[in-house]
Structures are given as structure tokens and as C-alpha cells.
Amino acid sequence: MAIFVDQNTKVIVQGLTGGQGKYHGLRNKAYGTQIVAGVTPGKGGTDVEGIPVYNSVAEAVKATGATASFVTVPPKAASAAILEAAGAGITFIVCITEGIPAQDEARTYNTLVRDFPKVRLLGPNCPGIISPGKCNIGITAGEIAQLPSAKGPNVGIVSRSGTLTYQALYELKQLGIGVSTCVGIGGDPVPGTSFIDCLREFQADPETHAIIMIGEIGGSAEEEAAEFIKANVTKPMSAYIAGVTAPAGKKMGHAGAIVSGGKGTAQGKMDALRAAGVLVGHNPTEAGSLMAGIVAGIVAGLS
Amino acid sequence: MDLFEYQGKQYFARYDIPVSKGDVAVTVDQAIAAADAAGYPVVVKAQVQVGGRGKAGGIKLANNADEVRTHAGNILGMDIKGHVVKRVWVENASDIAEEYYASFTLDRGAKKHLLMLSREGGVEIEEVAEKNPAAILMLHIDPVDGLPAAAAKKAAVDAKIPEAAQQGVADILVKLYRCFVEGDCDLAEINPLILKPTGEVHALDAKVSLDENAEFRHPEWAEFQATVELDARELLAREKGLQYIGLDGSVGIIANGAGLAMSTLDVVNQVGGSAANFLDIGGGANADVMAGALEVINSDKNVKSIFINIFGGITRGDEVAQGIVEALGRVDLRAPIVIRLDGTNAAEGRDILKNAGIPESKLTSKSTMLEAAEAAVALAK
Numbered sequence: 045m046a047i048f049v050d051q052n053t054k055v056i057v058q059g060l061t062g063g064q065g066k067y068h069g070l071r072n073k074a075y076g077t078q079i080v081a082g083v084t085p086g087k088g089g090t091d092v093e094g095i096p097v098y099n100s101v102a103e104a105v106k107a108t109g110a111t112a113s114f115v116t117v118p119p120k121a122a123s124a125a126i127l128e129a130a131g132a133g134i135t136f137i138v139c140i141t142e143g144i145p146a147q148d149e150a151r152t153y154n155t156l157v158r159d160f161p162k163v164r165l166l167g168p169n170c171p172g173i174i175s176p177g178k179c180n181i182g183i184t185a186g187e188i189a190q191l192p193s194a195k196g197p198n199v200g201i202v203s204r205s206g207t208l209t210y211q212a213l214y215e216l217k218q219l220g221i222g223v224s225t226c227v228g229i230g231g232d233p234v235p236g237t238s239f240i241d242c243l244r245e246f247q248a249d250p251e252t253h254a255i256i257m258i259g260e261i262g263g264s265a266e267e268e269a270a271e272f273i274k275a276n277v278t279k280p281m282s283a284y285i286a287g288v289t290a291p292a293g294k295k296m297g298h299a300g301a302i303v304s305g306g307k308g309t310a311q312g313k314m315d316a317l318r319a320a321g322v323l324v325g326h327n328p329t330e331a332g333s334l335m336a337g338i339v340a341g342i343v344a345g346l347s
Numbered sequence: 348m349d350l351f352e353y354q355g356k357q358y359f360a361r362y363d364i365p366v367s368k369g370d371v372a373v374t375v376d377q378a379i380a381a382a383d384a385a386g387y388p389v390v391v392k393a394q395v396q397v398g399g400r401g402k403a404g405g406i407k408l409a410n411n412a413d414e415v416r417t418h419a420g421n422i423l424g425m426d427i428k429g430h431v432v433k434r435v436w437v438e439n440a441s442d443i444a445e446e447y448y449a450s451f452t453l454d455r456g457a458k459k460h461l462l463m464l465s466r467e468g469g470v471e472i473e474e475v476a477e478k479n480p481a482a483i484l485m486l487h488i489d490p491v492d493g494l495p496a497a498a499a500k501k502a503a504v505d506a507k508i509p510e511a512a513q514q515g516v517a518d519i520l521v522k523l524y525r526c527f528v529e530g531d532c533d534l535a536e537i538n539p540l541i542l543k544p545t546g547e548v549h550a551l552d553a554k555v556s557l558d559e560n561a562e563f564r565h566p567e568w569a570e571f572q573a574t575v576e577l578d579a580r581e582l583l584a585r586e587k588g589l590q591y592i593g594l595d596g597s598v599g600i601i602a603n604g605a606g607l608a609m610s611t612l613d614v615v616n617q618v619g620g621s622a623a624n625f626l627d628i629g630g631g632a633n634a635d636v637m638a639g640a641l642e643v644i645n646s647d648k649n650v651k652s653i654f655i656n657i658f659g660g661i662t663r664g665d666e667v668a669q670g671i672v673e674a675l676g677r678v679d680l681r682a683p684i685v686i687r688l689d690g691t692n693a694a695e696g697r698d699i700l701k702n703a704g705i706p707e708s709k710l711t712s713k714s715t716m717l718e719a720a721e722a723a724v725a726l727a728k
Binding site for chain 2: 119120142143144145146147148150151153154155158185188203204205206207208210211214231233234258260261263264265268284286287288289326327328329
């Protein structure tokens with residue numbers, strides 16, 4: 045088991061003929077992901093190293109039965125690409141595009157909620173998702189992800205920050221701890237998938253025994269996750285929040301300060317998570333070693 | 348990108364939001380000309396992006412040209428909480444019957460737009476929120492629905508805006524919402540939104556923050572860019588398209604990804620050092636970007652060591668290494684580099700660095716973030 049994607053997931057790449065799309069699409073394929081088609085308007089009928097390219101998502105879905113899409117198109121085109129995928133029957137969309145205007149994100153997200161309630165969007169501006177050994181959609185270097193072990197314990201990772209997602213994978217690999225699924229939800233203002241969405245899935249996934257969560261300053265997603273954890277998550281967790289020493293970042297002015305109401309600082313987020321029973325590290329390595337302790341405890345409990 | 352008040356008002360005017368007649372001035376003579384054109388009495392307002400201008404003496408009423416000369420002369424060059432006043436906005440003074448507050452932002456938690464409307468304007472909205480939260484109407488707006496005129500009118504009624512002002516406020520809410528959405532604002536705020544004794548509703552101040560991701564569809568923003576106040580390091584970084592924030596410490600930081608860059612600052616701090624900057628070279632950073640980043644760091648005289656922290660995803664380790672080698676050929680770096688390189692093509696990158704023949708006094712490689720931070724902090728002491 046894994047969450048959201050596994051070895052059976054058929055994936056198309058929107059933007060496969062572009063530089064980034066080709067590089068990462070082929071890497072995902074080489075990892076073993078079922079990359080079944082690419083979509084680039086006007087380039088239908090061609091192929092990228094054997095992967096057929098279609099003019100539209102609808103054509104690609106019809107020909108391949110794909111259910112997931114990897115969107116790697118420029119910011120101007122990303123919203124339309126996401127909605128095209130949803131309209132064509134894709135149910136899991138990973139968008140790595142960085143730099144989409146917040147207004148577009150808000151409109152696209154709410155359009156999905158209203159018109160395509162069964163569609164899950166991961167991102168935008170996220171590294172993607174990897175279920176090690178099964179499926180890798182996005183820009184994660186697959187070799188840094190430790191394969192899950194059949195008897196466990198395995199760890200699920202959910203992270204708001206791209207590079208810190210890799211850092212977390214790397215820490216677990218150093219410790220020889222298997223990963224069930226690693227989800228990068230992205231740091232944009234309106235992420236399609238939240239911490240809570242992932243925590244709920246991890247809690248329900250029998251192959252996931254513990255969870256690492258990586259957050260950062262700003263917004264209140266971590267505080268909301270802490271509330272959810274307190275009420276719903278029984279699996280042990282460790283966490284790290286980036287930005288303890290960061291300068292007060294992009295100020296949203298008075299109105300923004302009110303919306304977050306004192307929330308948004310690293311300290312506040314760490315306190316909220318601790319109060320929910322999560323072990324919080326001061327750096328990614330410490331979050332890794334705390335997880336090692338958790339995993340050792342699970343192993344001892346199993347034997 | 349935060350706009351100055353005068354830019355915010357000019358931006359509001361594009362969306363037909365009523366603002367006072369006025370103009371911006373950088374000299375006393377220009378201020379007098381602006382006042383003559385606007386009609387007396389006028390208000391001379393310091394243009395700084397910091398609160399508390401009025402208390403600091405940065406807002407003055409002038410009844411004639413001589414008074415404008417005195418006030419503009421005093422205000423131009425004034426230091427308000429570390430911000431030197433370079434411009435004043437001179438506008439026709441308004442009679443005020445009542446003061447309200449209105450703003451639109453994105454509520455990240457709810458993933459919807461948020462209208463905040465209060466009949467208690469003209470004071471810090473945080474103060475109102477603390478003392479009398481019931482006086483603020485908070486209304487979530489689904490971006491797919493937008494804000495129809497009827498909903499704006501209902502909001503004005505629900506916020507207990509006096510009847511005489513309800514229609515005027517509702518009209519401005521619709522326009523301000525259009526400005527917020529089509530104008531790609533992170534924040535569009537009017538405080539105070541005034542009711543004149545003559546019955547008109549009018550924006551007396553403007554606070555606008557623009558979403559830089561939307562710059563590609565707003566050529567009119569170019570003039571706002573020109574007035575963004577940056578230090579020399581930040582200017583150089585902007586020219587090179589880098590995400591850079593200047594700080595006061597001695598360890599120069601280069602990392603890929605905002606999260607990792609923040610984390611790098613944290614770790615440097617944790618081992619007893621202090622960062623000279625925040626610099627995210629982003630995804631897909633190539634040799635040119637790395638060379639540019641090193642040039643920016645090198646321009647900072649406080650930097651005693653440079654900590655490059657790269658974890659490859661889109662960014663490839665071999666390209667980063669190439670960039671460092673190239674930069675060392677281009678720039679005479681004053682400070683030694685400590686690098687931690689992992690992820691995509693990290694092994695290739697480390698080989699490139701090893702085979703480039705760079706002396707160890709100039710570059711050391713460490714395998715973990717903590718070790719690299721310790722080495723960089725030791726070098727900076």
C-alpha cells in the first residue's frame with residue numbers, strides 16, 4: 045500500500061515536449077513509473093523517446109486509460125492545463141509549476157472543488173509525490189528514497205517545502221528507514237492538497253507506521269494540522285518547521301496580520317505540534333533522529 | 348511588492364475608485380505646483396512604507412503655498428522609523444463625516460477571498476480587532492462567484508455602515524474587489540474609507556500589495572518596480588533574478604528552495620553563527636545562476652564565509668559545481684566557501700569540485716548540513 049499513487053497508476057505528462065517536462069518525465073519513467081503519454085497541443089502524433097504525444101488530455105486518456113497527470117507547463121498555461129486534465133477525467137493532478145499568480149490558484153482550486161469534487165490536485169509549486177519502488181511523479185530524485193520494507197515499520201512524509209522534502213527522504217535513507225509515500229504539498233498560498241488530506245490518508249494506510257511532517261513559517265496550515273492530529277492521528281509523528289530565524293518575511297499588511305491572528309511563526313507552529321503529541325526537531329536531521337527513535341520503539345514493540 | 352500610498356491611489360483610480368485630487372512631488376517646488384493644481388486646503392503626506400506617519404509629523408495640512416513650502420520642506424528628507432522620505436503626496440483636503448475600513452485579501456486557511464469591513468476606520472485595524480472584534484465584518488468570497496453588487500450591499504448593511512453611506516460603500520467594495528482580482532493584489536486596503544458631509548464615499552488612503560507572480564500580465568507595474576527601495580546587495584540580486592534578502596550576519600548563505608534556505612539560516616544560528624543573507628537560487632539553477640549568486644554574496648563586505656547548501660531536485664549537482672568553478676574563475680571571492688551538495692547528480696558535482704584543483708583554503712566540502720554549518724561558522728569567527 046501507499047497513498048494516492050502506486051505501481052498501477054498510469055500517468056500522462058502535460059508539457060512532456062518542454063525541457064523540464066522531458067527531463068523529469070523520462071526520469072520518472074526510468075524510475076519505473078507508468079508514464080503512458082505526453083500532451084502538448086499541436087504536437088500530437090509525435091513521441092518523446094517512445095512515449096506517444098497527444099494534442100489534448102482527452103485524447104491521451106482515451107488512448108491510454110491514464111488517471112494521473114504530471115503538469116509541467118509555464119505559469120501562464122498551468123491553470124488551463126489543470127482544468128483540462130480534470131475535465132478529461134484525470135483524478136490525480138501533480139503540478140510542479142512555480143510562479144502561478146495567487147488569484148489564478150484560488151480560482152482554479154475553487155473551480156475544482158465545485159465542478160470536479162473527486163479530483164485531487166497536488167501543488168502547484170511542489171516537488172511531487174513518490175511511493176518508493178512504485179511510482180514517482182515530479183522532480184524528486186528517486187534514488188534518495190528508501191524502499192519500504194514488507195514487514196515495516198515504514199514512514200510517510202508530508203512536506204510544504206521542496207528541498208526539505210528531499211532532505212527528509214535523505215535523512216531516512218541514511219537511517220535505513222523505509223518510506224511508504226512522500227508527498228510534497230508545495231508552499232504556495234492555495235495548495236490543492238493540505239497537510240490534513242495527507243495525514244488522513246497516512247493514518248488509514250496499513251503500510252505507513254509513522255509520519256514525518258515538514259512545515260515552514262507563514263499561514264496557519266501547521267496549526268490546523270496540529271488540531272487534526274490531536275483528534276485523528278494515532279500513529280507516532282516527528283516534525284520540523286523551517287524559519288525559526290527567518291526575518292519577518294513578505295508582510296501582508298494589517299489585514300494579513302489579522303487573518304493569521306498571531307499564527308504563522310515557527311515557534312507557534314512548533315508549540316501547536318508539540319501540544320498534539322508530535323516530536324519536533326530543531327533541524328531536519330534532528331527530526332530524522334527523532335523518527336529513528338520512534339521507529340526503534342515500533343520495532344521493539346513488534347518483536 | 349508593496350506600493351506607496353500615491354501609487355496605490357493611482358492604481359485605485361484605474362479601477363474608478365474615487366480618490367482625492369492630487370499629485371506626487373519630490374521637491375518643494377513640485378509640491379507647491381501639485382497643491383495649486385489640487386486646490387487648497389491640501390494635505391502633504393510623507394510617502395513611506397511604514398505605519399505611524401501622522402504621529403511622526405509626516406502628514407500636515409496646508410492652507411496656502413507658503414504653508415506647503417514649510418511642510419514639504421520639513422517632510423522631504425525626514426526620517427520616519429528608519430525610512431527616509433523621498434516623496435510627498437499632495438492632495439486636496441477632504442472634510443470627513445465618518446471613517447470606515449475595507450480590505451480584500453486571500454484567506455489561505457479557507458482558500459477563499461476575505462472581505463473585512465468595519466465602520467470603525469482610521470485607526471489600526473488590529474486595535475479594532477482586539478478591542479471590539481464584533482465591529483469587523485469578515486466575509487468569505489468564493490473566487491468563482493466573485494462579489495456581485497447585491498452581496499456588496501448586504502455586506503455594507505451587515506457591517507452596520509450608516510444607511511446614508513451604504514450604497515457608496517457597496518459601490519466602492521465592488522470596484523475594490525475588481526482591483527484586487529483583476530489587479531492581482533495580495534492586499535487591497537482602504538483605511539480610512541470616508542463619508543464626506545456631502546454624502547460621497549471616498550478612499551482617503553491606499554494600501555496595495557501586488558502579487559509579483561502576476562507581473563507578466565501587468566506591464567503597468569514597471570513604474571512601481573522603479574521605486575522599490577533596495578540596498579546595493581538587493582539591487583544586484585534583483586538584476587540577476589535571485590530571491591535575496593539582506594541580513595546583518597557574517598555567513599553568506601546560498602541554498603536552493605525557500606525551505607532549505609530558511610533551514611540553513613536556522614542551522615547556522617543554532618551552531619552560534621549569524622547569516623548575512625537569505626538567498627534562494629530556486630529550482631533549475633544552473634552555472635550562471637550560481638555564479639551570479641556568488642557575485643552578490645561577494646559584494647557584501649560583512650561576509651566572512653560562504654555556506655552553499657544544495658539539495659538537488661530540479662537543480663542538478665553537476666551544474667551547481669560547474670557554476671562554482673566558473674564563478675571562482677570570474678570573481679575573486681573574498682571569503683572561503685563551505686559546500687554541502689546532495690541529491691540529483693551530487694556525486695558528479697562533488698567530482699567536478701574535487702578535480703577543479705581549488706585549494707582547500709577556498710573551498711571545503713562537508714557531507715551534512717550541521718557539519719557544513721559548523722565549518723562555515725568557525726571560518727566566520
